[in-house]
Amino acid sequence: MAGDWPSQGDEMAAMLWSCAAAEALELPLEFVFHPNGYKGSSEWLIDNYRNKTYTGLNLLEWFGMTLSEKRAAQENKAAFPVMQRWLRD
Numbered sequence: 001m002a003g004d005w006p007s008q009g010d011e012m013a014a015m016l017w018s019c020a021a022a023e024a025l026e027l028p029l030e031f032v033f034h035p036n037g038y039k040g041s042s043e044w045l046i047d048n049y050r051n052k053t054y055t056g057l058n059l060l061e062w063f064g065m066t067l068s069e070k071r072a073a074q075e076n077k078a079a080f081p082v083m084q085r086w087l088r089d
Contacts, residue, residue, distance in 0.1 A: 012056030013063070019049045020066065020081040054080060063088050 006014070015038075022032045029049060033042040048055065057080055060066045065085055072079035 009056065009059050013059045015045065016054055016056050016060055016080070017065070017083075017086075019045075019054075020083050021086075023081040024083070 015033075018032050019029065021027075022029055029046045030042075033045050035042050038045060057066070057068055060080070061068055061071065065088060066080040066083050067075065067077055069079040077084070
């Protein structure tokens with residue numbers, strides 16, 4: 001693998017995937033984004049996700065895994081945090 005993997009984009013996508021998984025499993029975001037991880041940014045991440053600020057959502061959408069609110073409305077499908085598929089090709 002390349003020395004720059006995972007990229008920052010991969011990290012953001014993985015954190016959003018984790019957010020979607022927590023929502024799907026009805027787990028509190030604090031369970032996944034605990035204070036001992038995420039380089040001290042767990043509270044910031046949780047606040048952003050609760051306010052629907054999904055940094056990196058365009059990457060998950062580009063992977064074909066989920067849809068933004070705009071695209072979901074156009075396709076009459078559920079938007080993130082609902083996943084269209086959980087695994088990336």
